[in-house]
Amino acid sequence: MTLSEENYLKAIYHLSDTEGKGVSTNKLAEAMETKASSATDMIKKLADKSFVNYKKYQGVKLTKEGRLIAASVVRKHRLWEVFLVEKLNFNWDEVHEVAEQLEHVKSEKLIEELDAYLDFPTVDPHGDPIPDKYGEIQADKKVLLSSLKPGEKGICVGLEDTSKEFLQYLDKIKISLGIELKVLEKEPFDNSVVLQFNDQQLTVSAFTTTNIYVRKS
Amino acid sequence: MTLSEENYLKAIYHLSDTEGKGVSTNKLAEAMETKASSATDMIKKLADKSFVNYKKYQGVKLTKEGRLIAASVVRKHRLWEVFLVEKLNFNWDEVHEVAEQLEHVKSEKLIEELDAYLDFPTVDPHGDPIPDKYGEIQADKKVLLSSLKPGEKGICVGLEDTSKEFLQYLDKIKISLGIELKVLEKEPFDNSVVLQFNDQQLTVSAFTTTNIYVRKS
DNA sequence: ATTTAAATTTAGACAAATCTAAAAATAGTT
DNA sequence: AACTATTTTTAGATTTGTCTAAATTTAAAT
Numbered sequence: 001m002t003l004s005e006e007n008y009l010k011a012i013y014h015l016s017d018t019e020g021k022g023v024s025t026n027k028l029a030e031a032m033e034t035k036a037s038s039a040t041d042m043i044k045k046l047a048d049k050s051f052v053n054y055k056k057y058q059g060v061k062l063t064k065e066g067r068l069i070a071a072s073v074v075r076k077h078r079l080w081e082v083f084l085v086e087k088l089n090f091n092w093d094e095v096h097e098v099a100e101q102l103e104h105v106k107s108e109k110l111i112e113e114l115d116a117y118l119d120f121p122t123v124d125p126h127g128d129p130i131p132d133k134y135g136e137i138q139a140d141k142k143v144l145l146s147s148l149k150p151g152e153k154g155i156c157v158g159l160e161d162t163s164k165e166f167l168q169y170l171d172k173i174k175i176s177l178g179i180e181l182k183v184l185e186k187e188p189f190d191n192s193v194v195l196q197f198n199d200q201q202l203t204v205s206a207f208t209t210t211n212i213y214v215r216k217s
Numbered sequence: 218m219t220l221s222e223e224n225y226l227k228a229i230y231h232l233s234d235t236e237g238k239g240v241s242t243n244k245l246a247e248a249m250e251t252k253a254s255s256a257t258d259m260i261k262k263l264a265d266k267s268f269v270n271y272k273k274y275q276g277v278k279l280t281k282e283g284r285l286i287a288a289s290v291v292r293k294h295r296l297w298e299v300f301l302v303e304k305l306n307f308n309w310d311e312v313h314e315v316a317e318q319l320e321h322v323k324s325e326k327l328i329e330e331l332d333a334y335l336d337f338p339t340v341d342p343h344g345d346p347i348p349d350k351y352g353e354i355q356a357d358k359k360v361l362l363s364s365l366k367p368g369e370k371g372i373c374v375g376l377e378d379t380s381k382e383f384l385q386y387l388d389k390i391k392i393s394l395g396i397e398l399k400v401l402e403k404e405p406f407d408n409s410v411v412l413q414f415n416d417q418q419l420t421v422s423a424f425t426t427t428n429i430y431v432r433k434s
Numbered sequence: 435a436t437t438t439a440a441a442t443t444t445a446g447a448c449a450a451a452t453c454t455a456a457a458a459a460t461a462g463t464t
Numbered sequence: 465a466a467c468t469a470t471t472t473t474t475a476g477a478t479t480t481g482t483c484t485a486a487a488t489t490t491a492a493a494t
Contacts, residue, residue: 004481025442038482040443045480057442057489088330101322107315113305221451242472255452257473262450274459274472 003104006073008032008042009051010103012062013070022059071135077103078124078131079114085125086118092125092176093167126167127158127177127213143216145181146191146209153182154214161211170212173202180217220321223290225249225259226268229279230287239276288352294320295341295348296331302342303335309342340372340434343395360433362398363408363426370399371431378428387429390419397434 011031015023029039047054051066062070080102084090090098112133115121122138123129129137142157156179159166170176175197184201185194191206228248232240246256264271268283279287297319301307307315329350332338339355340346346354359374373396376383387393392414401418402411408423 002480026440034481035483036442037444037484041481084327088327088334090326090330094326098322098324098327101324102319105315105318105322107318109307109311110301110305110315113307117305219450243470251451252453253472254454254474258451 009070022061068135071131075131081124142213145212148183158213226287239278285352288348292348298341299338359430362429365400375430
C-alpha cells in the first residue's frame with residue numbers, strides 16, 4: 001500500500017455514497033486534484049491488486065478488501081483528529097491537514113492503543129462517525145437541528161457542512177460538539193430559529209439549522 | 218523537503234560525530250541501506266539546495282540549515298518515542314519503527330503542542346537527548362551518581378575512573394553505558410547506595426557512585 | 435440516425451529515487 | 465614512484481506517479 005494508493009481508495013470510499021453505480025473517473029480525478037488520465041492509471045493498478053472492480057468507461061467500485069483498507073484509513077484519520085482536539089488543543093478547523101499525514105502511519109498497535117487512550121470515541125470532532133477496526137460504522141440516528149420543534153432539545157453530534165467558514169462561525173458563537181441545544185422559537189417566514197444553550201439565547205439562520213445534526217434529548 | 222531528503226539529512230547528522238572530516242559516501246550509503254551511487258545522487262541534490270557542503274571525493278558536511286532540518290527530524294522522532302512509551306504503552310524497543318514514520322509529519326503546532334503535552338522531556342526512552350526547536354541539544358548536564366537523591370533515576374552516560382579494575386567491576390555487576398539506575402537508599406554513615414536496575418537491587422560503595430556519571434531521567 | 439459534446443482511455447514523455455556496470459579518483463603498499 | 469585495491473562518481477536503465485495531447489467511447493441533441 002503506497003501513500004497514493006491509500007489516498008485514492010479513501011477518495012473512492014468517500015465518493016461511494018450512491019450505491020448504484022461506480023465512481024466516475026472524472027469525479028475521482030477532481031477529488032484527488034489531478035487529471036483524469038492519472039486517475040485511470042491508478043484505477044488500473046488498484047484493479048490489478050483487486051482493491052476495486054473496474055470496467056472501462058463504467059467507473060470503479062471498491063471490493064470488500066478495498067473498502068476495508070479505505071475504512072481503516074478513515075478510521076485513523078478521525079481518531080487522530082480526536083487526539084489533536086482533545087489532547088493537543090487543536091481547533092476543529094486546524095486538524096484536517098495534520099490528520100491527512102498521520103492517517104498513513106502504519107502500525108496496528110499504534111492505532112489500537114490510540115483508540116483506547118481516547119476512550120473509544122465513536123465520532124470525530126466534526127461529528128463524523130469513526131469506523132471500527134473491521135470497517136463498520138456504528139449506525140447513528142442523528143437528525144437535523146431544523147427538524148426539532150419548539151421546546152425540543154438535542155445534543156450536537158455532527159455537521160453536514162464542514163467548511164472552514166462554517167466551523168469558524170460555530171466556534172465564534174460557541175456551538176460545539178456535545179453541547180445541548182434547545183429550540184425556543186421558529187420563525188415561519190425564513191425558518192430562522194431561536195436557540196438556547198449555555199444560559200444564552202441566539203438566533204440562527206435556516207442554513208445553520210440544516211447543517212447541524214443533533215441527537216434528541 | 219521530501220521524505221528521502223529528510224532521511225538522508227538525518228543519517229548524515231547521526232554520522233557527523235567526528236567533527237573534522239565529512240561523512241563518506243560509502244558510510245552514508247550503508248546507513249541508508251542503499252548503494253553508493255544512490256547516495257552520490259542524493260548528496261548532489263542536497264548540495265544544490267545548500268543543505269550540505271560537498272566536494273567530490275571529500276564526503277559531505279551539513280550546513281547550518283541542513284543541520285537544523287536534521288535536528289528537527291531527530292527532535293520529532295524522540296518526542297514521538299516518549300509519547301508512545303508514556304501514553305500508549307509501547308515498550309522502549311517497539312517504538313523505533315513507528316517513530317520513523319511519525320517523525321516526517323509536518324506541522325509546527327503539532328510538535329510544539331506534543332512537546333508541551335509530554336511536559337518538555339529532555340531525553341527519549343533510550344536516554345538520547347531531544348534537541349530543542351532551534352536544534353540545540355541541552356548541554357549534557359551529566360552529574361555524578363552520588364548526587365542523586367533516593368527515588369531519583371539516571372542513565373549511565375560516562376565514567377570518571379576508567380581504570381581496568383573499575384571497568385571489570387562494573388562489567389561484573391552488569392552496569393553499562395546507557396543503563397538506567399534508580400537510587401533506592403543512601404546510607405548516611407558511609408555514603409553507600411542501594412541501586413535498582415535490571416530488576417535487581419545492589420549496594421555499591423561511595424567510590425563507585427562518585428565515579429559514574431548519569432543524566433537524570 | 436447522425437452529429438456534436440463530454441467523458442474516458444491510450445500513448446508517449448517527464449521527474450524522483452533508485453539500480454547496475456563501468457570509469458575515474460584516491461589511498462595503501464611495496 | 466608505480467601498482468593495486470578501495471572508494472567514489474558517471475552513464476544509462478527502471479519504477480512510480482504524474483502530465484499533455486490525441487484517440488476512442490459514451491451520452492446528448494437535433
